[in-house]
Amino acid sequence: MTNSALEKFNVTALTENQVEQLTKIENYIQKQLQQATNSVVVIEGAAGTGKSVILTKLFEKLQRGTKEPDSAYYGLKNKFTVNHPELLKVYQELSETVTSLKKSDYMRPTSLINQAHKNKQRYDVIVVDEGHLLLSKPEPYIRFKQDNQLSELIKLARVVIVVFDFNQVMQSKMFWNRTLLETCLAPYPHQTFELTMQYRMQAPASVQTWISALAAGTILSLPKDMGHYDLKIFERAADMHATIKQRNEAVGLSRMLATTGFVKRSATEHNVYLDDFNLPWDEYDVQTTPWAERPASINEVGSIYTIQGFDLNYAGVILGPPFMYDEENDQIFIDTDKVTHREIYKKTPHITDEKAMEEMKQSVMFHVLNILLTRGTRGLYLTAADDKLRNRLGQL
Template sequence: MSFNKFGTNKSATRYFISKLAGENLVPKDIPSDELSALNDVSAIYVYCSKDLKTYYIGQTNSIIRRHGEHVKELEGDILKYEKYFCEGHIAIFYGNEISSNLNYIEQSLIKLFKEFGAIYDFSIFNGPEGNKSDFIQDKRESLDVEIIHKILCSLKDHDLLNKEINTQIKSLNSLLYRHSPFYELDKKQVEILETVLQSSNIYCQKEDSFSTFIIRGGAGTGKTVLMNHIIAQFFGKNIFLKNGHDKTLKIGVCLKSNMIKPITTIFQSYGKSLKENNIFIGKWMDILLEGEKEEFDYILVDESHRLMQYKNNIFPEIHKQFLKKRKKENVLNLILACSKRTVLFYDDIQRIRPNDIEAIDCEDSYNPIYNFVNSSVYDERLSIQYRIKINADLKNYNRRYAKNYVDYLKYILQLSKKPPQNVDFLETNYFQIVDKMEEVKEYIECKREVFPYKNARVVAGYSRKDRWSGKKGTPNRKIEVKAWSEIDMAWNKDYKSWASVDSEKNRNQVGAIHSVQGYDFDYIGLIIGNDMTCTDGKITVKIKNYKDDRGKIKLKCDELEKYIKNVYYTLLTRGIYGIRVFIEDSDLKKYWEDMNNTLIRASQNKRL
């Protein structure tokens, strides 16, 4: 029998570890009187196969009953658990810390084991996420991740988990972090994942014809999640190949600056060096410099619609010289030239500056400025909305409502002529237009009070700038005049970390598009500024009120219009549970509210 505990007080977490024997998988190392007592406590349990290739994680308030149910489960005509776990072990963890957070701990362990399994090639029986628990939050992790840390360490100490897994608190936090990539994939995502992987002869014997993969999807459809699944598979395969002294795949991952640290930290948590296993993550220029040493097998590009093309005056000189030296007009063609295969995660509506690459257009009619041949392009679209969670029946999130909300935004912003199927979501508390800017801030402050560990932020279109009082060199030059003085808030100061670091300082700054893109937030308060208006039913822009100077040089209003609309579409799709919108321009506000009333009446008529 192996009995132990974490800590010394009465509330300390305790555990038993026992070998499983015979047809009924009897935990022979636990005395019957203690097993009877265990049956009356809440517990987390882990089945471990003898070869440590298979695991099952569960929670129960009756371990004897639950164990008996598992023992009877069939796989075809064979007793499933006997097949995998005979002569293996069961670990049972219990105590006040466990019982108060059963669902959360179970869900977190399942998630971690799925991630570890993706890298180290072991399996876990569990379905997507175990029993329902709250969305994982940073502050809550600081309390509960210590218990998870102790459970993992206990399994390692007893040789029931023998992989090189970094179980330090900081590393586990990064793996449980809300942007961690390893949520369950849907059927379409799995299909895309397998196609990308099978295009390499390391995964199959014949070479696939695809050299370019275009994965399209609107905001919140899981493009980054899928990308990280692909990285994990390559990472695990390279670890395996390296251990066998075989040649590994060279993988490049191009990210926007504000996503590099969180994504890199996730994969570093496996205790394995990315570069030593031929995985390179960074900004496009860093990746391409690395690619000049040796061609990449794959380059994956998140937010590929934000890749740069040469534009006078708004193109950084260092980038201009980089492309000029390599005789390329845009970064995409340079990436295609540096890699055998390229995977682009793409959403045309999220292009927000004129130096973002031109639209790549549609299958069988791709933009000829890009150097890929139609016959070698795999082109698929993700359509299920995962980010936005609109609850109407107090039971389940309604994905139809979420999709209709995104379609509604495109229609309202005149990015699409196709109206949403209905606007029933407007009858929920998810989306509302408010009358005063102060209400946006009040909404966010209210949600922080109700949910202290959720991420609620104020964001805005780039229609104002922070400035300084007085002239340069005068004594009062240091006094900052905040862009959003009505709510006593200035713009975010560090676009790389503003969205990912939930500090008090960051919470009290307004997020701009360049800090927000690529992230989601639990609650959003959005200010639509005076850079957009509506005249005779048509949305137009006020170019003088748009303050992104690098994003408007030499552009006419009709050219700038699509970029400003795309900015607001992107901002309007950041909120998970709710959003409040203040519209500065009175004509735009009236247009929006009139459109809402028209769409609501149309939805009501459909129901009659």
């Protein structure tokens, strides 16, 4: 059971499969540290395959080894970066519980890149979580002036270890596909390691298949055997919230989540509203405690900006107005005009064709859905703002 956002990062033991993967990754790192050229390790895996756990254990070993004369990592200068403020909080919190780690080990990519350029600093190893969130275009507003953050990080370190999941790309300014990644990696020695085992959702394969299909817009019949996984469709968001509160009282870490699409009704209020349900949509908060761990967030609605990368026990997910039902094809489609968070659709130099841009707009919203649907380790509750889609899901 997950009782805190920190728990999954602070595991004492890895599974046999994870130990095997970590050993292979370390062997490659140690080999490349002996070479003169910068190199890259790519770790690929879907949501819930333990990417962050592998990275956490790897970085612990790296930092512990810097103080041990007989270690292959003795004397190395290393950094850990993630372009997600809520996850950064968790990693910094983790540093207070592990003696080999320091809060200053963890930075946002832009800060790391700019600081390294200013101080003419180079590193031995840079570990990058959620690499699919790295900027792939200049963003002067946050003082990132280069073409993409991955290329800049590779220039700064002898070895870069980066996690990628193309199904978690969720903004055009962080647009990544395999072609772009391969272009960035082409000048450097690199190796990809794939993680395939599902560790988050304690659900039978049939349930995982159903959720994966829905995250791609396909509506399947509900599995007959759900094991101990609690999968429910709700007619009313208010009833779903009441159930989430009950689960939170019983086991903790149970929260409401929603996609974009709920229009602001005033300059100061951005709420998710449906039937008699009406709660604040929490896009981002500067508090040091991660959103999911704050008691007050039981009466808020989380977004990809506060929940991506985290585990919940139970997730209540509201599909916002852009998610609509196509009766003719019995599937979900995205009305991109109803997406209220227009930031995700800014122009990108990597997509110039109008048709490709529309495809990107569709795929990004399905990526958002995939992220939200895969948060619950023990249960997933669903409802939708679109009446036809909610009714169709209810028929299941």
